[in-house]
Amino acid sequence: MKEPTLEAFTRDARAQGYDEVIERTWAPLMEVEQHAHPFALWARVVAGEFWLTVGDDVRHIVSGDEFTLERKVLHAERYGKDGAKFWVARRHDRS
Numbered sequence: 001m002k003e004p005t006l007e008a009f010t011r012d013a014r015a016q017g018y019d020e021v022i023e024r025t026w027a028p029l030m031e032v033e034q035h036a037h038p039f040a041l042w043a044r045v046v047a048g049e050f051w052l053t054v055g056d057d058v059r060h061i062v063s064g065d066e067f068t069l070e071r072k073v074l075h076a077e078r079y080g081k082d083g084a085k086f087w088v089a090r091r092h093d094r095s
Helices: 006-015
Strands: 020-026 031-035 039-054 057-062 066-069 075-092
Touching: 006 020, 006 075, 020 039
Parallel strands: none
Antiparallel strands: 020 075, 031 075, 039 057, 039 066, 039 075
16 A cells, blocks of 8 residues: 555545645644634644544544544644644635
């Protein structure tokens, strides 16, 4: 099986209606307090690990995992000792 590429992720994201794709890198042991985004997102972790907290649910996400968040969902993030890198597809509400 081929390794995933940012190009393939971007193509898949556009086919699913996402209008922006970026690569994000997070510092080791960084914590991001509870917040929400004005866009829906689909992300693939390509390096490192982090913990995503939505309400009382804490999910440990590692390299190779994917996750989604709908727009305006409150969440917090905590990154592991090596930080993390994601490919993130965003779907902005244009209305």
